Amino acid sequence: MIRSRIEQVQAWEALDSRGRPTVAARVRLTGGATGTTRVPSGASAGSHEARELRDGGDRYQGYGVRTAVAGVIEALEPAVRGLDANDQATVDAAIEQAAADAGPDRVGANSTLAVSIATALAAADQEGVDLACRLAGDGPLLLPMPMINIVSGGAHAGSAIDLQDFLVVPHGAASFAEAIAWAQAVRQRAVEVARRRGFEEAVLVADEGGLGLRLESNEAAIGLVIEAIEAAGLTPGEQASVAIDAAATEFYAEGAYRLAAEDRVLTAEELITEYAGWLDRYPIVSIEDPLAEDDWAGWQTITARLGGHCDLIGDDLFVTQRDRLDRGIAERSANAILIKVNQNGLLSRTQDVITAAQRAGFRTVVSARSGETEDAWVADLAVGWRAGQIKVGSTHRSERTAKWNRLLEFEATADTEWAGWP
């Protein structure tokens, strides 16, 4: 008997970290192994992402996923039952075909990802190894450099400021554990810095655990992170620097970038000049989504101007889709990519995207979503695919610490390499 055949797929509604329903699934194999997962969900989602299916109507204010759960049971389980879970590509192809046959009103990317990931976890369970080891094959596991949210704005913090994330990158750390310890100290000090500036609400955390502060400008958030780095006893630029996720699609409309917190409207050229000024004044190692998802011309301009100075990471630009990445590589738009498996909807296709990006010399950052769960497998993806960097939120929310703790466990118990600043 082949013990790794898929015998059963179960699915149900679980809750994500925003308290919204999300699809959960369990895959059981003939040998008794199981894989269980809950899928994450974005708030500042790109419009070209694989679509998650939501019920609409009044139930859970339109956030229910009963239809997506039914899609797993009725459309996907019959398609994958009997397949070998060790053959992820064949399972994913069957999921993709069944999803296409059923149509987007019955099966969403949240349905397909649940089965795809649960299959990979079941196969790892059957083999008695971590998912990271299966993904790495014979290669060594690489612990990624973390970037950790300190100040939040945009869709994750009630638009307190316009740009979405101001993060710390502890690139001078000698190990992953030291990197987390430094980042945690910076996050802790940021609360004190904010209180000194009169922000009593600095105890409030945004969706990914950053501080949601109504600062006087977006640039002020950079200054606050730098001050917190210094307060933690670290040297900005040498031991720790700033990363930004502008999530610019969220403040772009009709050809212009509107910074509401500063009452300014900028063209792409003016916004690029703004970023260039920040790069002159502060140690900034990366800017994610500096421009909107379809502003390809702006992306070309910023990559030509600033690509030699920092990572320009495409999130909403690429949405972990191969065709958009290929265009970015050909046109020299961006020099790095954010990898979010639920933007794609299938594990093996996501692996194809990160492999293509690495071959093209792009930096790669595996990322969680703003709506997360206690699942930690995103850490396995980063380590097994040797991404080099990871972004899963702050050190102050347990759906985030689940991932940091998984990486700390890898460092303490497995044979790993430390990416350092890749």
Ligand SMILES: C=C(OP(=O)(O)O)C(=O)O
């Ligand atoms: C993680 C992010 O946010 P969301 O999940 O809301 O898209 C992001 O924009 O990088």
Ligand SMILES: [Mg+2]
């Ligand atoms: Mg982003």
